[in-house]
Amino acid sequence: MPxxxxxxxxxxxxxxxxxxxxxxxxxxxxxxxxxxxxxxxQVTPLCLGxxxxxxxxxxNLVRYTIKMGLATNCKVAEKSIFARKNYxxxxxxxxxxxxxxxxxxxxxxxxxxxLDDYDKRIGLTRxxxxxxxxxxxxxQDPYHTLIDLNxxxxxxxxxxxxxxxxxxxxxxxxxxxxxxxVQYLEVCDGNMEEGSLRCxxxxxxxxxxxxxxxxxxELKNMNSFRNVERALxxxxxRQIDLVESGGEVVQQTLLWDPNxxxxxxxxxxxEAHDYRYFPEPDLPPIIVTSDLxxxxxxxxxxxxxxxxxxxxxxxxxxxxxxxxxxxxRYLADYFEEALDILDDPKAIANVxxxxxxxxxxxxxxxxxDFSITPERLTELIQLKKDDKINSSAMQSIFNEMLENGESxxxxxxxxxxxxxxxxxxxxPIIEDVIESNPDEVKRYKEGKKALIGFFIGQVMKExxxxxxxxxxxxxxxxxxxxx
Amino acid sequence: MSVTKxxxxxxxxxxxxxxxxxxxxxxxxxxxxxxxxxDQLNELDTEDVxxxxxxxxxxxxxxxxxxxxxxxxxxxxxxxxxxxxxxxxRVPRVIE
Numbered sequence: 001m002p003x004x005x006x007x008x009x010x011x012x013x014x015x016x017x018x019x020x021x022x023x024x025x026x027x028x029x030x031x032x033x034x035x036x037x038x039x040x041x042q043v044t045p046l047c048l049g050x051x052x053x054x055x056x057x058x059x060n061l062v063r064y065t066i067k068m069g070l071a072t073n074c075k076v077a078e079k080s081i082f083a084r085k086n087y088x089x090x091x092x093x094x095x096x097x098x099x100x101x102x103x104x105x106x107x108x109x110x111x112x113x114x115l116d117d118y119d120k121r122i123g124l125t126r127x128x129x130x131x132x133x134x135x136x137x138x139x140q141d142p143y144h145t146l147i148d149l150n151x152x153x154x155x156x157x158x159x160x161x162x163x164x165x166x167x168x169x170x171x172x173x174x175x176x177x178x179x180x181x182v183q184y185l186e187v188c189d190g191n192m193e194e195g196s197l198r199c200x201x202x203x204x205x206x207x208x209x210x211x212x213x214x215x216x217x218e219l220k221n222m223n224s225f226r227n228v229e230r231a232l233x234x235x236x237x238r239q240i241d242l243v244e245s246g247g248e249v250v251q252q253t254l255l256w257d258p259n260x261x262x263x264x265x266x267x268x269x270x271e272a273h274d275y276r277y278f279p280e281p282d283l284p285p286i287i288v289t290s291d292l293x294x295x296x297x298x299x300x301x302x303x304x305x306x307x308x309x310x311x312x313x314x315x316x317x318x319x320x321x322x323x324x325x326x327x328x329r330y331l332a333d334y335f336e337e338a339l340d341i342l343d344d345p346k347a348i349a350n351v352x353x354x355x356x357x358x359x360x361x362x363x364x365x366x367x368x369d370f371s372i373t374p375e376r377l378t379e380l381i382q383l384k385k386d387d388k389i390n391s392s393a394m395q396s397i398f399n400e401m402l403e404n405g406e407s408x409x410x411x412x413x414x415x416x417x418x419x420x421x422x423x424x425x426x427x428p429i430i431e432d433v434i435e436s437n438p439d440e441v442k443r444y445k446e447g448k449k450a451l452i453g454f455f456i457g458q459v460m461k462e463x464x465x466x467x468x469x470x471x472x473x474x475x476x477x478x479x480x481x482x483x
Numbered sequence: 484m485s486v487t488k489x490x491x492x493x494x495x496x497x498x499x500x501x502x503x504x505x506x507x508x509x510x511x512x513x514x515x516x517x518x519x520x521x522d523q524l525n526e527l528d529t530e531d532v533x534x535x536x537x538x539x540x541x542x543x544x545x546x547x548x549x550x551x552x553x554x555x556x557x558x559x560x561x562x563x564x565x566x567x568x569x570x571x572x573r574v575p576r577v578i579e
Contacts, residue, residue, distance in 0.1 A: 025551040032551035039570040040560045048560060059546035081536050088499060090574040137571065138578055145578075146571035149560075274497055279536035 009205045009243075011236045012213055013165035014125075017178055019157050019188040020132065020196040021064050027131040027155040028055030028098065028283075035194075039148040047134075047152045049093030054282050061155040062105070062286060064187040065129050066296050068157060069106025071181050071303055072124050079287055080105045082129075082280035087273075090147050091134035099158075101277040104128035105286065111181070112305065113173040122174050123162030130156050157187075163202070163213065168232040175199060175225055180304050184329040192224050199228055204249065205239045214239075215249040219263065222256045231256040235263055307332055315345040321353055331367045337374035338381075347381050355398050372401050380408040390460075390469055393417035419468040423475060426459070426467055430475055433458045444480055452477060486514045 026033045029046040046053040069076050083101035109124035134152035136145050159178060165171050179197060182188040189196050204216035219235055222228045234256075239249050254263040302310075304326050311322035311332075326332045331352070338348045356377075360367060380397060383389045389397065389412050397411050404411060412418050420426060433455055434441055444451045455476045460467050491507045491514065502510065554560075566573040 024549050030547065030550060030552045031554045038557070040572065041557050042554050043560050044555055050563075056547045058549050060549035062546055086497075090572075090577060136577060138576070141568070141573070143576060144566075144573045145576050146568070146573060148571055276497065281537065284537060284539070 006240060008207060009240050010166055010208050011232075011239075012163045012204050012206060012216075013167075013171055013232060014163040014202040015161045015165065015171060015174060016200045016202075017159040017161075017175065018198040019068075019159065019178075019182050019190075021061060021155040021157065021187055022189060023058055023060045023064065023155050025058055026153040027058055027061050027129070029153055030056075033151075033154040037150050039146075040150065042150040043152070047093075047149050049095070055098065055280075057283060057286070058155060061129050062288070063292075063296055064155075064185070065105055065127060065157050066288065066293070067185050067187055067300065068159070068182065069109060069127050070297060070300060071185055072106075072109040072111050072127070072159075074106035074109030074124060074127060076288055076293060077103060077105050077107065079103070079285050081285045082283045083277045084280050085130075085275045085277055087275055089133065089136075090145060091136045091149070091152065093134070093149065093152065097131060097133065098280055098283070099130035099277075100128035105288070111174070111177050113170060113177055115169060115173060120164075120170065122164045122170070125160045125162050127157055127159050130158060132156050168229040168236070171201065171232055172225055172229045175228060177304075180327065180329075184301055184304055186301075186329075195223070198223075201228065201232060201235075203232060203235050203239070205236060205243065214243075215251050217249065217251065218253045220253060220255055220266070221258075223258065227256060227258050230261060231263060234261065238263070301329070304329070311345075315339075317345060317349055321349050324353060324357070325349060328367065334367050334370070334374055338378050341375060342378040342381060344381070344385070347385065348378070351377065351381060351394075351398070355395065359402060371403075372398075376401060376408060383408055383412060387419060387421065387468055387470070388412065389417055389419050390465070390467075392465055393419065396465075416464070417466060420463060420466045421468045421471050423471070426463070426472060426475060429459055429462045429467075430455075430472070430479055433462065434476075434479060441480065455480075486511055486518065490514075 023033060025031060026047065029044045031044045031047065032042050034042070044053075046055060066076055068074075080100060080103040082098050084096040085099045085101070086096045088095055104126035106127040107125065109127070110121050111124065113120050113122060132151050132154040134147055134149040136147060138145055140146055161174065165174060175192075175197075179190040179192070182197070183190045191197060192199070199222055201219040201222070202216045203219060204214035206212065206214045217235065217239070219231050222231045235254065242249060253266045255266055256263055308322050308326045311317045311326060312319055315322075317325070324331075325335050334356075335348060335352050338352070339345060342348065356367070356370065356372075360370060380394060380401065383397075384391065384394045388409075393412065393415075396415060396417060397408055400411050400415065401408060406414075437455075437458070440451050440454060444455075452473065456469055456472050459472045459476065460469065488507050488511050491510045492502065495502045495507070495510075561567040561572065564572050
């Protein structure tokens with residue numbers, strides 16, 4: 001099962017995931033937290049850490065965190081408090097980060113992950129609310145560090161797993177699941193490359209069968225799913241080699257270098273943690289009433305596992321197909337919008353999984369930016385169902401539709417792809433094909449019935465793809481029997 | 484438990500304070516006095532008493548509506564900074 005084949009040792013991994021929330025305003029200040037504004041334009045005196053300012057809690061920070069908690073089977077604390085995490089860094093102008101420490105708002109949850117040959121439940125220790133720091137830029141000015149405080153105060157949740165993960169592959173699946181859930185809930189866009197989802201890992205090894213944990217190291221700076229898997233594989237192997245050669249693992253923080261594909265030690269200065277947490281006096285305790293909790297439960301969308309089950313059981317899709325369709329909420333939404341118009345799950349799934357996904361991959365775009373609406377896609381599928389076009393024509397029209405907003409029927413006419421089911425048009429072609437291939441006709445008559453495909457192909461070619469293959473088959477076999 | 488002068492210097496360092504030897508000595512005494520008072524409080528049985536994190540009775544079950552309003556101007560944002568360029572706050576280089 002483990003991806004790292006080692007009979008003697010197993011790894012123990014816990015992940016901390018930070019997710020940037022898609023709120024309209026910051027955690028404690030009524031100003032936009034959107035990405036990409038000009039430097040230091042999305043700020044208030046509070047974001048700048050000016051004296052005399054006071055934080056006021058954004059309701060969606062609470063709601064989104066509870067949503068995530070409920071979706072991951074967490075308990076929700078009736079009362080929790082914020083705490084100050086104290087440290088000095090220029091992009092943290094207050095000198096402390098508002099976070100939660102002893103009383104996270106959500107705790108004690110779990111999610112399920114699926115691997116090739118087994119399923120597993122991974123426990124969640126806690127999900128807590130906090131604010132992001134600003135951005136430090138070290139490479140633009142040779143003598144200074146530049147500070148942009150637009151991001152300061154952006155709402156984050158930190159999702160902490162139990163040390164239940166045993167292999168890099170499990171860590172990968174766990175992250176994929178977290179990403180899928182935040183996207184389904186629409187609380188975070190889940191983009192790891194852009195930093196809206198960030199992951200740190202605690203890793204240790206122990207001899208198989210041993211209960212007690214080994215000394216752990218902390219891995220940071222893994223900015224993609226693949227890098228998490230690679231960094232963990234590297235670090236586990238490093239620890240095993242170290243112990244096997246008689247050394248000992250030292251507790252430390254390591255940075256993953258995605259270019260060199262190795263971990264390196266953080267300087268001790270960056271590591272000196274003593275955060276002196278204490279209760280945040282400027283924010284009252286957060287009380288989650290049962291009314292609020294009920295309201296949020298009502299708002300929860302259908303979650304990926306449930307949707308997958310429904311696609312398989314109620315719509316009769318294959319498990320593999322249902323898994324791909326439900327991986328992203330938006331792809332599943334697209335599929336279901338089409339399904340609302342045309343009740344043929346398999347036909348729609350087929351086009352979405354082949355044509356639509358091919359284009360999304362080729363262009364590296366999301367389904368949200370895909371140019372063909374579900375309505376137009378169903379019009380195209382309907383043409384095929386009505387035998388107005390054949391499969392290869394469907395593909396050509398689909399490709400044309402990417403750039404051209406005309407209706408599939410109009411395009412089919414323009415491209416001269418409307419299937420011809422007129423035997424008056426087809427019969428001369430068929431006769432031609434039979435006359436010019438006497439050898440094949442002979443072999444067909446001697447019993448080589450598979451040659452029917454050859455004849456159909458010839459007729460399709462002569463008709464420039466417009467012939468209705470079903471009708472062609474019928475006409476040809478009739479003709480050949482008579483001949 | 485009592486505070487040593489090293490503890491005082493450690494805490495001062497975390498707070499980015501530079502203390503003279505004499506100041507550290509004074510703080511050591513002050514802090515030990517405070518901890519002595521805490522020890523006195525510890526004599527009370529607080530087993531069934533909830534910790535008090537806030538001195539007011541206010542709790543938040545209503546929150547701020549998630550709405551973005553106008554930020555302050557970029558000029559105002561940088562106005563009080565000891566050093567800035569046209570876009571950013573400027574601080575001494577953090578890494579070599």
